[in-house]
Amino acid sequence: MRVLLVEDSEKLQTYIGKALKYAGYAVDVTGDGEDGLHLAENIDYDVLILDLMLPKLDGLSIIRKLRNSGNPLHILVLTAKDTLEDRVNGLQQGADDYLVKPFAMAELIARVQVLARRSHHTKNPVIQIGDLVIDTVGRAVSRSGTRIDLRPREYSLLEYLALNRDRVVSRSEIEEHLYNDQVDIMSNAVNSAICSIRKRIDIPGEKSVIETRRGMGYIING
16 A cells, blocks of 8 residues: 655654554655645545645645545545534545544544445455455455464555455556555565465465456455
């Protein structure tokens, strides 16, 4: 999942950015409202975390511009403004959720998870494909009741394919949604991650959960 964080506090940028990356998200960060709008308009993000008080262009203006252009990006407003009027105004402008500073990081991650699921048209936190179960809240995977340990990036890749089940997902789309920058994207990074996931979740002698479509990408049928 790819998240855009628009927050002008460098301390919060570091704090939130590290937490999201540790949770397996690819994260782009900016403290400039105009830059944030440009990124949101031109990159396919799953969730936008948006402060209201920003230089050059405030958060509410960003929300209005995105909604007026028909952009459906799911937006979590993150702000120190704590009055009912402020919260109502943000939601009426088109925000999907609202979190007031200071906040618990666990709550922010949980809200991002909910919005990410919503962006893939599902509210159920548990994805079940045959005997494979993916708990998107606990970020846990099991098959036939046996827990399977995955690295954060492997989990994120499996979850992304599962959320897009019955659809071929290209390698470039995976790279766009799961990798932060070119440093992270080795020539065989996606292939290696898929191979590692298969070793952990597949049952010897049975068809792989993740199918490769030559020249197209990968698909989980469910």
